[in-house]
Amino acid sequence: MxxxxxxxxxxxxxxxxxxxxxxxxxxxxxxxxxxxxxxxxxxxxxxxxxxxxxxxxxxxxxxxxxxxxxxxxxxxxxxxxxxxFIPRERDDAKGLFYVVVSTVAYGSLPILGKLAFAAGVRTTGLLAWRFTGACVLFALLARRAPELAWGTRFTLWGLGVIFVGNTFCYFAALLTIPASTASLIFYTYPVIVTLLSAALGLDRLTLRGVGAAVMAVSGCAITAGTVMGVSPRGAVLALAAAFIYAAYVMLGSRFAAGIPSETVSLHVTQACAAIFLPLALLKGGLWLPPSPVSWGLVACVAVVCTVVPIRAFLAGLARIGPARAAVVSSLEVLVTIALAAAVLRERIGPRQWAGGALILGGVLLQNLGALRRMGRVSVSRPPRAAV
Known part of the structure; x- marks a missing residue:
């Protein structure tokens, strides 16, 4: 056997x-x-x-x-x-924890971004400083990592280019449609990941998985608000961002497995910095932040919203797989709403609470089996083995 x-x-x-x-x-x-x-x-x-x-x-x-x-x-x-079940559940618990940390960090990006823009930082400059700073930090974290073959390095840089494509499409969509609508369309990617994983034979398409993805996306729809008056071009760009990010999640699960997360993150941010730096120079947006407050916000975006979530997501992705990681990431909408209410003083209405309940329900449904087995391991102590 x-x-x-x-x-x-x-x-x-x-x-x-x-x-x-x-x-x-x-x-x-x-x-x-x-x-x-x-x-x-x-x-x-x-x-x-x-x-x-x-x-x-x-x-x-x-x-x-x-x-x-x-x-x-x-x-x-x-x-x-x-x-x-113990080894599996330990990895499941770690994987869920890493993805939740990544989700919280990513959810703070719109808030910190708005504060940075209000402090005088330009969009292209913020993206260039974000990925350049993250690249330096990942280089320090990965300085003792083993050398990779050039073929592997080019593959990881390709993941970074995919990440750049997602960013380009999403910000282009924001120019023509409301942010809430762009967020709604973008967060269809958990369903895309679930369906593509099943179509490619990477994961089984279960009723529970489909139900969890539908609940999460429905919650995002209710939370984001109406979708009336959407520009077709903006909607296509937001949907393209969702498909590109779904591809990033699945390819990251496939090609980044077995490689330290800081090494993968270094190559992803290297590709992003190599593209955003020249773009910022061409557009004249690579200015130094004008004040200590703006410097602090740029540093937070680079560390809290880039280094932490990219590394944590890749570490969690390797443990729980692309479909579950995508569904858990739907919690990002709730994080953004909560931080917007606390920091920007935005009001949370009944629609947001209802959408949040659906998102949480989808995440719990997707991970119900793991939670049950974790409870089984924690409450039952196995007998000692006979010598």
Whole structure:
């Protein structure tokens, strides 16, 4: 019996110990490494289980069968059987936490951006300083990272170009349609990710996943307001931004798996800075921020709204996959509304509360299975293994 999608690596410090190489949904099913099951039945080996436990299923009968018979490995104990979900749920919990952190950080971007514009910072200049500063910080974080092959580096720079395309389309849409309408159209990307993941065979299309995506997008629609009087050009640009970002999420899950998140983030921001800096120079927007307050806002945009969310999202994406990460990211609308009310003194009406409830419901529905298993692990303590 062969177990797939499990990679065992030596720990860099301390005694040798199996360690899971974080992978997204795409790489679990396309970039597989095969390991004999008999080599993974010791108690330490459970740290090397796949993210989503797809290879094992609800029981360990397949591993027992592999260890049965003369000359086979000894069957795992009841302790091993009852602890089969623990590695997955630890990764699930970390992945959800990272994506939520990314969502909160991204949700603050419109607020900090408006404050920066009010302080005299231009749009192209803000984007250029944002990605240049983030690139420098990621270079410091990734200074000890292993060297990548040039082919891998060009692939990661390609992800950055895709990220730039999403930014271009979204800001172009904002020039012709209201921000609430652009946000509504853009946040159809969780549905796009879910459907494309199923169409490409990267994830199964389940009723719960479709329902969660529909609830999240419906909540965004109610929260954003009406969609009457939309410019066709602006709507197409906003929809293009949604498709491009969906492609970024899926390709990031596929090609960034197994690479440190700070290394991936460095290459993404390098590509963004390489494009936005010349653009700002051509448009005359690469001016120094005019005051200490504007400098502080630019720094917050570079760190809080770029370094933190990009690194956290890529780390979470590798653990929970593109479909779930996209749905959880729908919480960004709620974060933006809450910060707008607290910082910009905007009023939150009944529509926003209703839309927020749908978004939260979609996120909880999408992650219901993981939450149940996490509760099972936390309340049931497995017995000690017999010596």
């Amino acid at each position: 062969i177990m797939r999608s499990v990679v065992v690596l030596p720990a860099p410090l301390g005694p040798s110990r199996p360690k899971t190489l974080s992978r997204g949904i795409a790489t679990e099913r396309s970039l597989t490494a095969t390991w004999p099951a008999k080599d993974l039945v010791t108690p330490e080996s459970w740290m090397a289980l796949s993210l989503n436990c797809v290879i094992i299923g609800p029981t360990m009968s397949s591993v027992r069968d592999a260890g049965g018979g003369s000359g086979g490995a000894e069957a795992p104990s009841q302790l091993d059987s009852e602890r089969e």
